[in-house]
Amino acid sequence: MMLKDPSVKYAAFPPVKLDDRRWPNRTITQPPIWMSTDLRDGNQALFEPMNLERKMRMFKTLVNAGFKEIEIAFPSASQTDFDFVRKLIEEKHIPDDVTIEVLAPAREALIRRTFEALKGARRAIVHIYNATSRPFREIVFGMSKPEVISMAVSAVKLVRQLCEENPETEWMLEYSPETFTATELDFALEVCNAVTDAWGATPDNKIILNLPTTVEMATPNVYADQIEWMHRNLAKRDSILISLHPHNDRGTAVAAAELGIMAGADRVEGCLFSNGERTGNVDLVTLALNLYTQGVAPNLDFSDINAVARDFEYCTQLPIHPRHPYVGDLVFTAFSGSHQDAIKKGFAQLQSGAHWNLPYLPIDPADLGRSYESVIRINSQSGKGGIAYLLEHEYGIVMPRRLQVEFSGVVQRYTDEHGGEMEAADIWGLFSRTYLETSSPLAYVEHHLFEEGKAQGIRLTVRKDGQTQVLTGQGNGPIDAAVHALRQVGVSLQVRSYEERSMGSSGDGGDAKACAFMEVMQPGGERECYGVGIDSNIVTASLRALISGANRL
Incomplete structure (x- = not known):
């Protein structure tokens, strides 16, 4: 049903004769x-x-x-x-x-x-x-x-x-x-x-x-x-x-x-x-x-x-609409993936003392006593930028770009299946289950490094299908040695890329943790994915990332 012809009932408001208006x-x-x-x-x-x-x-x-x-x-x-x-x-x-x-x-x-x-x-x-x-x-x-x-x-x-x-x-x-x-x-x-x-x-x-x-x-x-x-x-x-x-x-x-x-x-x-x-x-x-x-x-x-x-x-006794300018619960919240990505990049380049100029944020939420926690929230419309921002801001996980793409697919599948919104803790839980859980078929237990001539040797203790095994291998470094050692339990993979970043500390740096990201693939390039490892020892974090990738392959 269409609205009736308004000109029959309503007349346009007459303009003011003010030809030299200054406002x-x-x-x-x-x-x-x-x-x-x-x-x-x-x-x-x-x-x-x-x-x-x-x-x-x-x-x-x-x-x-x-x-x-x-x-x-x-x-x-x-x-x-x-x-x-x-x-x-x-x-x-x-x-x-x-x-x-x-x-x-x-x-x-x-x-x-x-x-x-x-x-x-x-x-x-x-x-x-x-x-x-x-x-x-x-x-x-x-x-x-x-x-x-x-x-x-x-x-x-x-x-x-x-x-x-x-x-x-x-x-x-x-x-x-x-x-x-x-x-x-x-x-x-x-x-x-x-x-x-x-x-x-x-x-x-x-x-x-x-x-x-x-x-x-x-x-x-x-x-x-x-x-x-x-x-x-x-x-x-x-x-x-x-x-x-x-x-x-x-x-x-x-x-x-x-x-x-x-x-x-x-x-x-x-x-x-x-x-x-x-x-x-x-x-x-x-x-x-x-x-x-x-x-x-x-x-x-x-x-x-x-x-x-x-x-x-x-x-x-009146509610404030969640989209009310400046004060609504959702006005500083971005669900859209492209918006989240732009906001994340804006925060990354924000310089102290410079004029505020962040994408999609006309005012700094902190000026109104609002935290940044609600700026990016995740649902089925979200993308890699928002997910990456939450993990970085709340948990110190600075993901490589290709891992952002990979994990956003994991989140997308989860939200499509379960619906609703995911908070930072939910994202972290899904990230942990995907990359960090030790209950997978292959689990890291411990390792010892040794020198073998000009090569690096490793004794790598793992738990495979519930059984503890000690594997040995040699290579041009700890990761290469571990790749060779894993072949003893039928795991063949190649390391495509490796990054490690500090997750920070609470004071003197003594409790700082390293987060290792390792992109691995099957021989011949049939499939590739990321593994992630976290530990206070960088070598241990790297080995955990390698085994995480092996499990996901």
């Missing part, structure tokens, strides 16, 4: 003022709003993350919100450098109730709003344009009066023309200028004008045009902070906020991880870390992103 040529060089509305807009969107205990935990999480402006409640809307504001003030939970904010509609009784909740606060922002767009004017409220302006101005004058009656608090006003993006720009400008005048805004007593995408209605560039038009046309611009409050109805809130900052905005309101009404508010974590990856300090601390995520999930 496309700008970049963001400093962070905006951040304002978290998790405890208000985010909270009112929850199926089960936060109780006082969860609100307090969320407040502390926001403070610890570095937010200096926090919209804590809608105190005229519920007793729980009112009580929370009183608790923060009376019990002195608000740090000196944090300003609390509360929301109230442009209605006298609710504004007075809001000031009751704020009594005794050291510093507070009173945020009032009324809807300004034509559908709300005509359909919802049945108000004319002058009546809408009068409602906003009357509310601002009341707020100013109540602020003057409570001089113990340092007050600031925020005004939102709700449904700004659907409001005619010239009328939005008229309302905002009237409100600015009513507040008596000056460069030392600024007003916050919040210009929200109450419902996201157009592409982000249209919002940027609207913001730039307001930025260039507002009276008393030096006495105004332009704030953005993007919602995510079209899925482009982050882009809208970034372009809005380029267009002249000073401040951004949103929630952690895009909580909020309908599809959510703009995600402040994503915005901040987007800045961080461009070399701009966001002035917010997400260095332990997992702790912030755990607090968020507890307080909101």
